[in-house]
Every structure is written in C-alpha cells, then in structure tokens.
Amino acid sequence: MTTVPGFVAVVVVTVTTLAIGTYGLRFSRTTSDFFVASRTVRPGLNASAIGGEYLSAASFLGVAGLLLTFGAEMLWYPIGWTAGYLVLLVLVAAPLRRSGAYTLPDFAEARLASRHVRNLCSVLVVAIGWLYLLPQFEGAGLTLAAAIDAPRWVGPVVVGAVVLVNVGSGGMRSITFVQAFQYWLKLTALLVPAAVLLVVWAGDEAVRSAGGPSATAGDWSVPLGGGGAQGLYTTYSLVLATFLGTMGLPHVVVRFYTNPDGRAARRTTLAVLALLGVFYVLPPVYAALGRAYGADPATSDSLVLDLPRLVVPGTLGDVLTGMVTAGAFAAFLSTSSGLAIAVSGVLTQDVTSRRLPGLGDLGDLAAFRVATLAAVVVPLLATLALPDFGVARAVGLAFAVAASTFCPLLVLGIWWRGLTAAGAVAGLLVGGTGSVAAVAWTLAHDRAQGWFDVVVGQPAAWSVPLAFATMVVVSRRTTAPAHARRFMVRLHTPETVELDRS
Amino acid sequence: MHESEPARRVRVTGPDRHARPRPQPRTGDIDDETPLGGVYLGSLLREQLLLAARILGLLALTVGSLPLVFYVVPGLDDVRVLGVPVAWLLLGGLVYPWLAWLGWRYVLRAERNEHDFAELMGEVER
Numbered sequence: 001m002t003t004v005p006g007f008v009a010v011v012v013v014t015v016t017t018l019a020i021g022t023y024g025l026r027f028s029r030t031t032s033d034f035f036v037a038s039r040t041v042r043p044g045l046n047a048s049a050i051g052g053e054y055l056s057a058a059s060f061l062g063v064a065g066l067l068l069t070f071g072a073e074m075l076w077y078p079i080g081w082t083a084g085y086l087v088l089l090v091l092v093a094a095p096l097r098r099s100g101a102y103t104l105p106d107f108a109e110a111r112l113a114s115r116h117v118r119n120l121c122s123v124l125v126v127a128i129g130w131l132y133l134l135p136q137f138e139g140a141g142l143t144l145a146a147a148i149d150a151p152r153w154v155g156p157v158v159v160g161a162v163v164l165v166n167v168g169s170g171g172m173r174s175i176t177f178v179q180a181f182q183y184w185l186k187l188t189a190l191l192v193p194a195a196v197l198l199v200v201w202a203g204d205e206a207v208r209s210a211g212g213p214s215a216t217a218g219d220w221s222v223p224l225g226g227g228g229a230q231g232l233y234t235t236y237s238l239v240l241a242t243f244l245g246t247m248g249l250p251h252v253v254v255r256f257y258t259n260p261d262g263r264a265a266r267r268t269t270l271a272v273l274a275l276l277g278v279f280y281v282l283p284p285v286y287a288a289l290g291r292a293y294g295a296d297p298a299t300s301d302s303l304v305l306d307l308p309r310l311v312v313p314g315t316l317g318d319v320l321t322g323m324v325t326a327g328a329f330a331a332f333l334s335t336s337s338g339l340a341i342a343v344s345g346v347l348t349q350d351v352t353s354r355r356l357p358g359l360g361d362l363g364d365l366a367a368f369r370v371a372t373l374a375a376v377v378v379p380l381l382a383t384l385a386l387p388d389f390g391v392a393r394a395v396g397l398a399f400a401v402a403a404s405t406f407c408p409l410l411v412l413g414i415w416w417r418g419l420t421a422a423g424a425v426a427g428l429l430v431g432g433t434g435s436v437a438a439v440a441w442t443l444a445h446d447r448a449q450g451w452f453d454v455v456v457g458q459p460a461a462w463s464v465p466l467a468f469a470t471m472v473v474v475s476r477r478t479t480a481p482a483h484a485r486r487f488m489v490r491l492h493t494p495e496t497v498e499l500d501r502s
Numbered sequence: 503m504h505e506s507e508p509a510r511r512v513r514v515t516g517p518d519r520h521a522r523p524r525p526q527p528r529t530g531d532i533d534d535e536t537p538l539g540g541v542y543l544g545s546l547l548r549e550q551l552l553l554a555a556r557i558l559g560l561l562a563l564t565v566g567s568l569p570l571v572f573y574v575v576p577g578l579d580d581v582r583v584l585g586v587p588v589a590w591l592l593l594g595g596l597v598y599p600w601l602a603w604l605g606w607r608y609v610l611r612a613e614r615n616e617h618d619f620a621e622l623m624g625e626v627e628r
Contacts, residue, residue, distance in 0.1 A: 072579075075593040079565065086561060086601050090554040090608050222579045223572050223589045235569045263616075266609050273605045277598030284594035415551055485543075492547055494616040497623045 005322030006147030013185070013329045014162055020181055021166035021174045041176055041258040047271030049176045050255050052183030052330075053338035054081070054272075055279060056132075057139035058395045060186060060331040063280075065300035067287030072223040076235060078280035080242020080399075085276065088247040089269040094262035095414045095491035096253065103345050104253055104406060111413045113481045114421035120428050122350045124405055125250040126375075128398050129343035132249070133336060133379035134386075135394040140332040141383070146302045147325045153384055155332070160380045163336045167344065167372050175337050176258065182334040183275065189327025190282045190304070193320040197289055197311050230454045233461065238396075241460030245399035248406030251338035254345060261495045304328070340375045347371035397439045404431030404463040408471050414491055416475075417484045423475030431467025435459045546619045550612060557608045565597055 041049070059081065066074040101107040104125055109118040140155030166178060224231045246252060259265040283304075290303050293310050305328065308320035348371040405428050412419045412427075438459035445453070455462065572578055572589065581588045 072587075072589045072593060075590070076569075079593060079597055082598060083561065083565060083601055086605050086608075087558065089605050090557045094612070223593050224569055228573075232569060232573050239566065239569070263613065266612065270602070270605045270609050274602045277602055280598060281595055284590060288590075415547070485540075488547070489543060492543070492550065494620055497620050 003148040005318045006325045009322040009326035043267040046268045048180035048183045051275040052179035052334045056335035063283040064286035065303045068290045069297045069300045082276045084246025093265045093269045097265035098262045112421040125346045130379045132398045136336045137383040182330040186327045189323045237458035237461035241400045244407040245403035248402030250342035254342045343375035344371035400435045404435040408467045420475045420478040422478045423471045426474040427467045427471030430470040434463040549615045
C-alpha cells in the first residue's frame with residue numbers, strides 16, 4: 001500500500017487551509033471581526049461555512065462505516081443531523097440572531113438577567129465543545145495512521161497546530177473563508193470518487209450478478225435498532241437527541257451571530273438544509289458499494305478510505321484515495337476550528353478577559369489568543385492520554401447533552417415570556433446531570449441487556465422532557481425578569497420596524 | 503354701506519380626497535407597553551408559533567412516523583422500488599428534498615407574517 005497519495009492530500013489541505021486563513025487575516029481588524037466576522041457574512045457564504053464546519057469526521061467517515069456494519073438503522077444519524085437544522089430554523093434561527101448576543105451565555109444573560117445562568121451556560125458550552133473536539137482529534141489520529149502510516153499522535157498534533165494558527169491569528173473572519181472552502185472540498189472529495197466507483201460498478205457484470213449479500217438479507221434494510229420495542233425506543237430517542245441537539249451545539253449557534261439580520265439568518269439555515277441534504281445522499285452509496293464488493297465490516301471506520309482501492313486497484317484507485325483522504329482531513333480541520341472558535345469565544349469573555357482587564361482592543365485580542373490556546377490544548381492532551389475513548393460515543397453524548405440543556409433554554413427563552421433565571425438553572429442542572437450521568441453509566445458498564453440499559457444508553461427521550469418540565473414548573477413559582485416583554489419585542493419583530501429594542 | 507366694494511374672493515379648499523392620509527406608526531403602543539401594543543405583539547408571536555408548530559407537526563407525521571411504520575409492518579423492508587429497498591430509498595434519499603421543501607415553505611410564510619406585521623405597524627407602504 002502506497003502512502004504517497006495520502007501524504008500529498010494532507011499536505012495540500014494543510015497548506016491551502018493556512019493560505020486561505022492568512023488571506024482572511026487581511027480583513028480582520030477589530031474584536032468584532034474576531035468573534036462574529038463583524039456580522040456581515042451573506043447567506044450563501046455563511047451556509048457553506050456552516051456546512052463545512054458541521055460535517056465532521058463522523059459524517060465524512062463514520063456514517064458510511066456504520067451503515068456498512070449495522071445497515072439502515074444508522075440512516076437516522078444523517079437524517080437527524082439534517083432535520084436538526086429544520087427544527088433550528090423554525091424555532092430559533094431568526095430570534096437568536098435578533099437577540100444580538102455574541103455567544104450562548106450572552107443570550108442567557110440578556111434574556112434572564114442573571115450571572116448564575118450565564119456561568120452555568122459557559123461551563124456547559126466549554127464541556128460540550130471539549131467533548132466534541134475529543135473525537136475530532138482522535139479521528140485525525142486514526143486517519144493519518146491509515147493513510148500515511150503515521151503514529152497515532154501525529155494526527156491530533158497536526159490538526160491542533162493548524163487550528164491554533166488559523167483561529168488564533170484570524171478569528172471568525174478568516175475561519176469563515178476556510179470553512180466555506182472546506183464544505184465544497186468535502187463534497188467534491190466524496191462526490192467524485194462515488195461517481196467514478198458507481199460507473200465502474202455498473203460496468204462490472206461479475207460483481208453485479210454475484211451481488212455480494214443482498215441488500216435485504218438479515219436486518220440490513222430495517223431502519224430500527226435490533227430487539228423489537230427496545231429498538232423502537234432507541235431509534236426514537238436518537239431521533240429526539242439529534243433533532244433537538246443540533247440547536248444546542250456551541251459551534252453551530254455561534255455562527256448565527258455572523259448573519260446581518262434575522263431574515264438572513266433564516267435564509268442561511270435554509271441553504272444549510274439543502275447543502276447537508278446533498279452531502280448526506282453520498283455515504284449510503286459508499287456503504288452499498290462496500291457491501292457489493294465485500295468490504296470487511298471489522299474495519300468499517302476506514303471504509304471510505306479503503307473503498308477506492310478495493311474497487312479499482314492501480315493509479316486511479318490511488319488518486320481517488322488521495323481525494324477522500326483530503327476530504328477526511330478537511331473534516332477534522334473545519335469542525336475543530338469551529339469548536340475552537342466557540343469555546344475560545346466563551347473562555348475569552350468569561351475567563352481570560354477578566355484576568356487581563358482594561359487593556360483595550362489589543363488586550364481583547366491577547367485574551368482571545370490565550371483562550372484559543374486553552375480551547376485546543378486541553379482536549380488535545382486528553383486525546384493523547386485517552387487514545388481509545390470511542391469516537392461515535394463522544395459525538396452521541398455531545399448531542400444528548402446539548403438537547404437536554406440548551407434546547408429547552410433556547411426554545412422556552414425565545415417563545416415563553418414566563419421563563420425565569422431560577423427555572424433555567426434548575427432545568428439546565430436536571431437535564432445536564434441526567435444526560436451526563438446516563439452516558440457515564442453506559443460507558444462504564446459496556447452491555448445492553450434489558451430495558452434499564454437501553455433506556456440509560458440513549459437518554460434523550462426522558463432527559464429532554466424532564467428538562468423542559470423542570471424549567472416550566474420552577475419558572476411558574478418564580479417571577480420573570482421585568483424586561484422580558486421588551487426582550488420578546490427584540491427577538492420577534494422584523495428589523496424594518498422601528499421599535500425600542502433596548 | 504359699502505356695497506360698491508366687491509367682496510374679496512376667498513379660495514376655499516377641502517382635504518384632498520385623492521391623497522391617502524399617511525398612517526400614523528403604531529409602534530408607540532408597543533414601545534409604551536400599552537394593552538394594544540401587547541395585542542399587536544401577541545398576534546405576531548402566535549402566528550409565528552402556529553407556523554412553527556404546523557411545520558414541526560408535518561415533520562413528526564412524515565419522517566417521525568417512519569420508525570413506527572417499519573415496526574408495525576415488518577414486511578416493509580423487503581419491498582423494493584426500482585431495485586432499491588424502500589427503507590434506503592426513503593431514508594437515504596427522498597427525506598432530504600422533503601426537509602428542504604418544509605424549510606422553504608417555512609421561510610416564505612414567516613417572512614409574510616413579518617411583512618404583515620410591519621404593514622400593521624404602518625412602516626411599510628404598499
């Protein structure tokens with residue numbers, strides 16, 4: 001197995017990313033540029049950037065592998081990751097932009113006028129962000145090990161270094177260009193090889209007539225988890241976690257503040273919906289081809305990387321392998337950059353700015369760079385210390401926690417005037433501890449027998465309603481902040497109407 | 503008497519019936535938090551929330567009901583359309599244009615609701 005195409009691909013992606021980041025740096029001047037790209041990103045560019053940031057290694061490599069191993073029940077992951085944007089569009093997108101806050105903790109503080117809620121949200125953003133960064137770094141290690149025979153620590157260190165340079169030097173403004181480029185890179189890197197492989201497959205009578213195992217053999221075409229009613233519960237709980245968790249992911253939400261106004265925020269979200277739909281049609285193609293050509297389910301994590309050489313040995317296979325390796329590496333870089341931005345934005349405002357007060361604009365930038373360092377280095381060290389944490393599980397955990405905490409906070413905060421600070425804190429604590437404890441239990445006891453393990457293993461179906469109920473019940477017993485009504489005016493009225501939004 | 507002196511002509515004009523009166527913006531009611539302002543804002547909020555509920559209801563009825571359908575009708579996974587198992591066709595492909603269409607409908611309706619609100623506030627002239 002030659003490592004040349006993989007090596008070339010990684011170098012090209014790294015150099016291009018740094019070059020585009022440097023180009024964006026020329027436009028980054030103020031603090032506003034660093035955090036929210038001065039709120040001037042147009043829907044088309046912004047949607048590409050969100051797509052680039054959102055399509056992580058789990059989407060690029062993971063889904064195809066899971067589909068090959070487990071069949072149609074895994075189709076719910078990409079569906080949930082896309083439908084999450086529809087839920088976000090109808091419930092959150094425009095009001096969140098109109099709230100005029102930089103980050104999720106900013107939104108919580110502005111809506112509820114409470115520093116306690118703000119601090120709790122900051123802790124949750126950093127926790128979810130680090131949890132999500134862990135699998136990105138780990139996936140990078142696995143990919144470089146498969147593509148160029150590098151030791152496992154090389155991937156995380158390279159990704160961490162590139163992210164640190166790009167985010168630390170250019171902030172949101174330059175990252176927007178990088179992310180938008182990387183969506184189209186990822187789409188091309190998955191689409192072109194898929195098209196070539198499909199043509200080869202269509203002309204290959206031997207494989208088509210032998211067919212490998214049929215698509216309906218076993219449970220491969222049943223879109224439910226195994227085990228009857230338990231499978232049904234697991235499927236619905238997963239659907240709930242992904243549909244509602246998307247709006248609570250810190251790197252997704254922070255992007256909405258870069259839109260010029262609420263209307264643009266909606267149009268951006270709609271474009272994201274379309275871009276994700278185009279992308280997620282492709283992983284099933286890889287899974288189906290992998291099944292037809294008898295790919296080994298045991299190494300399904302690298303199915304996307306292995307398939308080209310399996311179908312077309314020789315130079316064409318090498319070139320296609322280089323393409324998918326480039327796409328996979330771009331996936332690690334873009335998602336890690338987005339998460340680093342979100343986490344360092346919160347760390348800057350709530351930690352490093354307070355330690356370095358009164359230094360003016362330059363001080364803000366220094367604080368931002370220190371925060372970026374912390375945002376990247378902590379999960380990097382965790383990855384090196386825990387090399388086998390479980391990529392898919394950490395991502396699933398992040399979605400469940402986000403759905404059980406930020407989803408109720410955002411939905412009730414935007415649509416219900418009666419939400420109070422006490423209610424929000426109670427709900428965040430109940431939803432957060434419930435979901436985290438459930439997944440910690442599952443990680444510690446690696447088995448799935450009986451209803452208890454099933455219910456605890458996929459907590460969203462009970463932790464999300466519980467968090468909503470807690471927020472409502474506690475809020476009803478306390479009084480809402482006096483400015484809640486004016487805040488509602490700001491969230492929901494179109495910018496063309498001149499109203500007092502202070 | 504001064505009958506010889508002609509009465510001065512005075513031009514008498516009424517309001518121009520062809521020009522529509524400029525509507526007074528009603529934003530003051532919302533800014534001052536009057537009960538009427540509450541009604542205005544409440545109607546916008548209700549419209550948008552109803553719209554969101556309709557879209558999410560459609561999502562739940564279509565995509566959300568699929569696991570239940572496949573659970574209740576176990577033979578469905580053997581059905582093929584154009585050689586592709588129906589589960590793969592629905593969940594791997596057709597669901598994405600459907601989601602985008604739902605989103606598109608939502609954006610159009612939400613922008614219309616906001617336009618109606620702006621008109622009610624007297625800020626948008628036809």
